[in-house]
Amino acid sequence: MLDPVTREPVTVDGLSQIFSRECSKQELNFTDRWIDIPEPVRDLYKYYRSTPLVRAYALEQALGTPAHIYFKNESVSPVGSHKLNSALAQAYYCKQEGITNVTTETGAGQWGTALSYAANLFGMDSAVYQVKVSYEQKPYRRSMMQVFGAQVTPSPSMSTRAGKDILTANPHHQGSLGTAISEAVELARNTPEKCKYTLGSTMSHVSLHQTIIGLEAEKQFEMAGEYPSVIIACFGGGSNFSGIAFPFMRHNFLDGKNTRFIAVEPASCPKMTKGVFEYDFGDEAGYTPLIPMFTLGHKFQPANIHAGGLRYHGAGAVVSQLMKDSLMEAVDIEQLKSFEAGVLFAKTEGIIPAPESCHAIAATIDEARKCIDTGKEEVILFNLTGHGLMDMSAYDQYLSGNLINIKY
Ligand SMILES: *Cc1c(COP(=O)(O)O)cnc(C)c1O
Numbered sequence: 398m399l400d401p402v403t404r405e406p407v408t409v410d411g412l413s414q415i416f417s418r419e420c421s422k423q424e425l426n427f428t429d430r431w432i433d434i435p436e437p438v439r440d441l442y443k444y445y446r447s448t449p450l451v452r453a454y455a456l457e458q459a460l461g462t463p464a465h466i467y468f469k470n471e472s473v474s475p476v477g478s479h480k481l482n483s484a485l486a487q488a489y490y491c492k493q494e495g496i497t498n499v500t501t502e503t504g505a506g507q508w509g510t511a512l513s514y515a516a517n518l519f520g521m522d523s524a525v526y527q528v529k530v531s532y533e534q535k536p537y538r539r540s541m542m543q544v545f546g547a548q549v550t551p552s553p554s555m556s557t558r559a560g561k562d563i564l565t566a567n568p569h570h571q572g573s574l575g576t577a578i579s580e581a582v583e584l585a586r587n588t589p590e591k592c593k594y595t596l597g598s599t600m601s602h603v604s605l606h607q608t609i610i611g612l613e614a615e616k617q618f619e620m621a622g623e624y625p626s627v628i629i630a631c632f633g634g635g636s637n638f639s640g641i642a643f644p645f646m647r648h649n650f651l652d653g654k655n656t657r658f659i660a661v662e663p664a665s666c667p668k669m670t671k672g673v674f675e676y677d678f679g680d681e682a683g684y685t686p687l688i689p690m691f692t693l694g695h696k697f698q699p700a701n702i703h704a705g706g707l708r709y710h711g712a713g714a715v716v717s718q719l720m721k722d723s724l725m726e727a728v729d730i731e732q733l734k735s736f737e738a739g740v741l742f743a744k745t746e747g748i749i750p751a752p753e754s755c756h757a758i759a760a761t762i763d764e765a766r767k768c769i770d771t772g773k774e775e776v777i778l779f780n781l782t783g784h785g786l787m788d789m790s791a792y793d794q795y796l797s798g799n800l801i802n803i804k805y
Pocket residue numbers: 478479480507508597598599631632633634635636637638706707751753754782783784
């Protein structure tokens with residue numbers, strides 16, 4: 398990772414201008430294989446963890462596949478998604494370091510909701526920049542953040558330099574994660590001793606916090622007497638993919654396992670399948686460090702698909718390197734196909750999945766259908782990152798035939 402101004406490798410001191418010191422250390426820790434979860438964070442995890450590992454018998458039956466389909470149900474967290482796993486850790490570290498205010502960006506509102514809840518638990522104020530199109534399309538996520546006490550601003554806004562510049566160039570800018578990150582980082586930078594920026598995806602420390610998902614699943618598979626041969630996760634910046642995949646990937650490297658790992662991105666924002674591997678900024682304004690990543694370019698403006706958490710131009714450094722080294726695969730899925738899969742999953746398993754999770758389900762169904770032809774009993778694990786109960790307007794549009802596919 399390179400400093401955006403000097404283009405020298407970033408240091409813990411440099412990173413901790415915007416992130417908490419502990420997260421900055423974790424980000425640049427290239428030596429420790431294990432980093433302990435602090436006891437107070439484990440205590441908070443107990444409210445919803447372990448999350449269930451569920452065998453989707455009804456979905457298997459509907460497909461007529463010999464495959465065994467399992468999902469890890471992260472939608473049972475209080476705020477409805479896996480994002481809380483990292484929000485609790487990040488809020489805890491900020492509090493430990495004497496921080497009073499945290500700031501962040503949010504797309505569909507999942508990360509913002511998780512962070513608002515976590516910040517409030519630790520007695521800190523939170524300011525969330527929400528991508529404008531989501532702020533308007535998904536008002537109830539905004540309400541949730543406000544219930545948890547957050548101050549929510551639609552981005553781009555006139556409250557920051559970055560927002561003003563973007564709005565001056567394009568007054569009708571719909572917002573993107575990259576833009577909202579610029580605004581949140583700017584706010585944290587202006588008061589570094591009191592306010593820290595937090596990020597819900599992409600960074601290595603976020604992926605680290607999410608590995609609780611895969612570590613639990615590993616133990617749960619032991620109890621089930623099975624082992625996954627294919628692991629599938631939707632892909633925004635890569636945190637839930639890393640979280641469910643990395644603990645199993647180590648057995649590929651160390652113990653001769655042959656699990657396949659598939660990242661699933663939207664066809665309208667395909668950084669892993671159609672992007673390039675190069676140094677790029679995590680945000681639109683160029684405030685974040687330069688990260689070696691698969692990217693569509695930090696100026697890329699993703700289409701307004703409903704899977705807001707997948708509307709991000711780049712991928713985390715570690716997943717990008719794994720992709721470059723062919724240690725994982727990636728596929729992209731059209732919006733209509735993702736909802737078709739989500740509806741089948743809802744009808745069979747009774748859970749309405751988040752539009753992001755629908756992408757993982759669609760790829761899971763593709764893999765399970767292949768097994769019908771080959772007769773192979775693959776054990777497929779996918780991550781159900783969240784429920785879609787705050788996304789019913791998207792399902793309405795899908796059911797009334799008003800959703801379209803958007804090509805890159
Ligand atoms: C944020 C989000 C994602 C995508 O983010 P990753 O960092 O790629 O995991 C997926 N699903 C849900 C429900 C989300 O909120």
